[in-house]
Amino acid sequence: MTTLPPMGLSVADIDCRMATARTGDVDWRNGRIGVYIHYAGEDVLNIAKRAYLEFFSENGLGPKAFPSLARFEADVVAMTLGLLHGGGDARGAMTTGGTESIFLAVKSARDRARLERPEIVRPTIVVPQTAHPAFNKAAHFLGIDVVRIPVGPDFRADVMAMAAACGRDTVMLVGSCPAYPHGVVDPIPELAELARERGLWLHVDACVGGFIAPFARRLGVALPDFDFSVPGVTSISADLHKYGYAAKGASTVLYCDEAAFRFQAYEFSDWPRGAYSTKTLVGTRAGGAIAAAWAVMNYLGEAGYCDRTRRILAVRTALEQGIRRLGLEIWGRPELSILSYGSRDLDIFAVADRLAERGWFVGRLVDPPGIHLMLNLTHEAAVDAYLGDLAAAVETVARTGQTAAPAAATY
Ligand SMILES: Cc1ncc(COP(=O)(O)O)c(C=O)c1O
Structure with missing residues (x-):
């Protein structure tokens, strides 16, 4: 069981322990997650x-x-x-x-x-x-x-x-x-x-x-x-x-x-x-x-928000097009920065499992079964990699007829 250290740790030790602790965290900077993160550029973060x-x-x-x-x-x-x-x-x-x-x-x-x-x-x-x-x-x-x-x-x-x-x-x-x-x-x-x-x-x-x-x-x-x-x-x-x-x-x-x-x-x-x-x-x-x-x-102003919005909408459009090209279906008509998609033929959770194996943190939708994404600017550079891995996942599931083990979709 963890207890309070009797004597305080050194700064270097704390840094080292924090670095170790986060080794299992998702690689959000490379757009690997579509939930929890809203990145608008290094300048905004700073x-x-x-x-x-x-x-x-x-x-x-x-x-x-x-x-x-x-x-x-x-x-x-x-x-x-x-x-x-x-x-x-x-x-x-x-x-x-x-x-x-x-x-x-x-x-x-x-x-x-x-x-x-x-x-x-x-x-x-x-x-x-x-x-x-x-x-x-x-x-x-x-x-x-x-x-x-x-x-x-x-x-x-x-x-x-x-x-x-x-x-x-x-x-x-x-x-x-x-x-x-x-x-x-x-x-x-x-x-x-x-x-x-x-x-x-x-x-x-x-x-x-x-x-x-x-x-x-x-x-x-x-x-x-x-x-x-x-x-x-x-x-x-x-x-x-x-x-x-x-x-x-x-x-x-x-x-x-x-x-x-x-x-x-x-x-x-x-x-x-x-x-x-x-x-x-x-x-x-x-x-x-x-x-x-x-x-x-105050830093972003109207122009800054418009620019980020335009870029996020462009990412969503690119993803929608790529996802449809793979024969998958977008659920509803997404209007802003969130989209979810599924399939009438394949087990979409088996597709989600294959994506997860390739290092994506996959949000799952329950009704209808699907994959859920909330976008930010880290996804701009990740669109091609995501669609490439999705294509491979779809191909595997279609070829093998894989189905996913039942798993709770958690948010
Ligand atoms: C539509 C909507 N409402 C409310 C919330 C809750 O916000 P928070 O997690 O900041 O409490 C969320 C979080 O994603 C949301 O998407």
């Missing part, structure tokens, strides 16, 4: 690291002690609201990640319902089957039920079915931009209309798309409206540590107005140390994560 280290010790819990961090957070929220068409009354906060942003939106929806619809004993939220598990996680902690509704044949939310699932206890609807499994965007304008008709809270989970969809549209991708430009969208989650390219531990949760935002805060004073008040779930917040997000957004 800006994020510098800013993180500059504010390594500062704590976002103390805006009075560190007005710099308060300023950075206000700027990040304002810039993000600008991208997502927040009006003059729109508000928001930085959080530690998509899960915290979603947790806070669900909590706010629940607390608004407690105030306005006190007859509801156990609130329900209605989400498409493709919504992220964070909604169930939040609901689990918050005493809420989640109803998951099957998506349509295009893998997008089935708005009619969601409408039919709304009952007396429903307080919230959810749509994603895009949903993680197939990378398609839910019909937010239709969901917003339903939300308005029924007086429900609509959360748009743009954890993946928040910092890529606005630029994709500028580049001519025909995405339907998905943000606060749609009346009825109450809150949005948009992750800075995904396609905002910030250091990990950074997301935003945004509200259409102050009236919705106010349900998020927590205040307490019945203890000896005086009033405690936070806008988000956590207490201590890494100053580095806040500063890095601010620095990266």
Whole structure:
């Protein structure tokens, strides 16, 4: 069993042990993984690291002690609201990640319902089957039920079915931009209309798309409206540590107005140390994560984000074409940086196993069975190698009729 060393180790020893520890880690720099990593170039990484280290010790819990961090957070929220068409009354906060942003939106929806619809004993939220598990996680902690509704044949939310699932206890609807499994965007304008008709809270989970969809549209991708430009969208989650390219531990949760935002805060004073008040779930917040997000957004600007988005969309198109050429099928019509694909003839998990043998870290989709990729700039240089290894994997599985041993698809 590991115990605390009686005497501290030398720096060299620590370096050596860390280097040894990471020998089994995936080779993300060479594009070998399509999940967890959002790389936008060495220059962006360096800006994020510098800013993180500059504010390594500062704590976002103390805006009075560190007005710099308060300023950075206000700027990040304002810039993000600008991208997502927040009006003059729109508000928001930085959080530690998509899960915290979603947790806070669900909590706010629940607390608004407690105030306005006190007859509801156990609130329900209605989400498409493709919504992220964070909604169930939040609901689990918050005493809420989640109803998951099957998506349509295009893998997008089935708005009619969601409408039919709304009952007396429903307080919230959810749509994603895009949903993680197939990378398609839910019909937010239709969901917003339903939300308005029924007086429900609509959360748009743009954890993946928040910092890529606005630029994709500028580049001519025909995405339907998905943000606060749609009346009825109450809150949005948009992750800075995904396609905002910030250091990990950074997301935003945004509200259409102050009236919705106010349900998020927590205040307490019945203890000896005086009033405690936070806008988000956590207490201590890494100053580095806040500063890095601010620095990266200012470093990249509109032009930098447009450039990264254009390149990621080009990688996706190249992969889609190559995958189709091998006789495989893309699931749905991916619109941004995620794609998943499978086969009507071959055991796609056997193909995944062959890819894994060649050093790729393969994300697996369960429904329909498939291989899942979330792209970043490390994949630019890896497209040919990936398609080459995929061709070999497909050839082997087709020739031998291999099937995969059942294995759990884990995320
Ligand atoms: C659509 C979507 N929502 C929410 C999340 C949760 O984000 P995080 O892992 O930062 O908590 C993810 C993570 O991939 C996601 O893809």
